[in-house]
Amino acid sequence: PERSARVSKIRPPLHQYIRKLLFSDLDKSSIEDVLRQLRKLPWSECEPYLLKCFLKVHKGKYGQIHLIASLTAGLSRYHDEFAVAVVDEVLEEIRLGLEINEYGMQQRRIAHMRFLGELYNYEHVDSSVVFDTLYLILIFGHGTEEQDVLDPPEDCFRIRMIITLLETCGHYFGRGSSKRKLDRFLIHFQRYILCKGPLPLDIEFDLQDLFADLRPNMTRYSTIEEVDAALVQLEEHERSGEKHTDQEKPRNMSVSGSSSVN
Amino acid sequence: MKGPLDRTKVVLRHLPHTISQSALVEQIDARFCGRYNWLSFRSGKQSLKCQSYSRAYIDFKRPEDVIEFAEFFDGHVFVNEKGTQFKVIVEYAPSQRVPKQWSKKDGR
Numbered sequence: 001p002e003r004s005a006r007v008s009k010i011r012p013p014l015h016q017y018i019r020k021l022l023f024s025d026l027d028k029s030s031i032e033d034v035l036r037q038l039r040k041l042p043w044s045e046c047e048p049y050l051l052k053c054f055l056k057v058h059k060g061k062y063g064q065i066h067l068i069a070s071l072t073a074g075l076s077r078y079h080d081e082f083a084v085a086v087v088d089e090v091l092e093e094i095r096l097g098l099e100i101n102e103y104g105m106q107q108r109r110i111a112h113m114r115f116l117g118e119l120y121n122y123e124h125v126d127s128s129v130v131f132d133t134l135y136l137i138l139i140f141g142h143g144t145e146e147q148d149v150l151d152p153p154e155d156c157f158r159i160r161m162i163i164t165l166l167e168t169c170g171h172y173f174g175r176g177s178s179k180r181k182l183d184r185f186l187i188h189f190q191r192y193i194l195c196k197g198p199l200p201l202d203i204e205f206d207l208q209d210l211f212a213d214l215r216p217n218m219t220r221y222s223t224i225e226e227v228d229a230a231l232v233q234l235e236e237h238e239r240s241g242e243k244h245t246d247q248e249k250p251r252n253m254s255v256s257g258s259s260s261v262n
Numbered sequence: 263m264k265g266p267l268d269r270t271k272v273v274l275r276h277l278p279h280t281i282s283q284s285a286l287v288e289q290i291d292a293r294f295c296g297r298y299n300w301l302s303f304r305s306g307k308q309s310l311k312c313q314s315y316s317r318a319y320i321d322f323k324r325p326e327d328v329i330e331f332a333e334f335f336d337g338h339v340f341v342n343e344k345g346t347q348f349k350v351i352v353e354y355a356p357s358q359r360v361p362k363q364w365s366k367k368d369g370r
Contacts, residue, residue: 129357
């Protein structure tokens with residue numbers, strides 16, 4: 001048959017080197033060295049390709065995603081523009097995944113959830129970004145005509161995404177305002193779960209592990225009515241508590257020129 | 263948490279994948295020149311395997327400019343050379359972080 005042999009992609013040497021560093025050299029013991037090598041690259045030339053490679057966390061080993069997050073944080077000191085771009089890209093990928101909701105993308109979507117969690121662990125995103133993402137996953141596309149395509153009733157993938165993110169960084173939400181935010185989210189999450197009806201066993205077990213891990217004493221509600229009552233109660237509680245709870249401090253960001261006029 | 267009133271970083275999504283940074287900046291600068299500190303453009307691509315839109319992140323100087331920008335660009339339709347229409351979405355960027363201007367030069 002007339003079929004040429006598959007031509008393998010030929011990459012420029014610099015790209016090959018970046019790939020070697022990130023996809024084969026990188027491990028716990030070599031990370032310092034890899035970071036140093038990355039800093040030595042000609043950045044103006046390599047930055048777009050590096051960004052692309054950093055977002056390929058799903059191609060590497062799942063257990064190594066934290067190393068990429070650590071590199072991102074390490075590079076932010078010298079290449080903040082790059083480190084900011086990594087976060088923007090991850091969040092865009094997560095959003096895009098929700099918009100497209102394609103089966104073939106699932107593995108990479110899970111890897112991106114893990115990556116976001118690790119970026120939080122390396123103090124490279126703050127908790128509000130994590131919680132905004134969690135809520136986005138619960139509600140995206142709901143109430144629109146496309147709801148059945150974006151989040152089919154029997155599809156538990158979004159639960160899996162949330163489990164992944166909370167498994168990765170949920171244990172840091174143990175006190176102060178982030179503790180309250182997680183408590184609140186977990187009740188909303190329970191409502192979402194109950195709307196799905198009976199769950200496949202593997203998901204149910206992972207959920208049990210997650211709750212046991214993060215909030216062993218939290219009630220798991222068994223009906224929508226119960227969880228709705230809990231949400232009403234929570235809202236009342238928040239309203240009455242508003243006056244004397246410590247408001248979260250405004251984040252100090254944007255050191256650039258104009259601190260916003262209030 | 264930063265309230266909606268003091269967020270300044272937005273993302274323009276669903277831009278045509280063929281649009282160039284200079285063409286986009288020209289359109290933005292026609293009205294918003296000098297009102298933003300930082301702009302970062304990500305080119306989309308089109309191949310058989312995947313299609314992605316172009317995007318741009320912009321950090322405005324004042325939160326009020328964001329509102330005006332959104333009024334102008336949200337839902338704005340770009341048309342590419344083939345006549346395909348692209349309806350742009352303007353949203354607050356989920357991460358409001360912007361690069362520090364004084365990023366150190368790496369002594370390596």
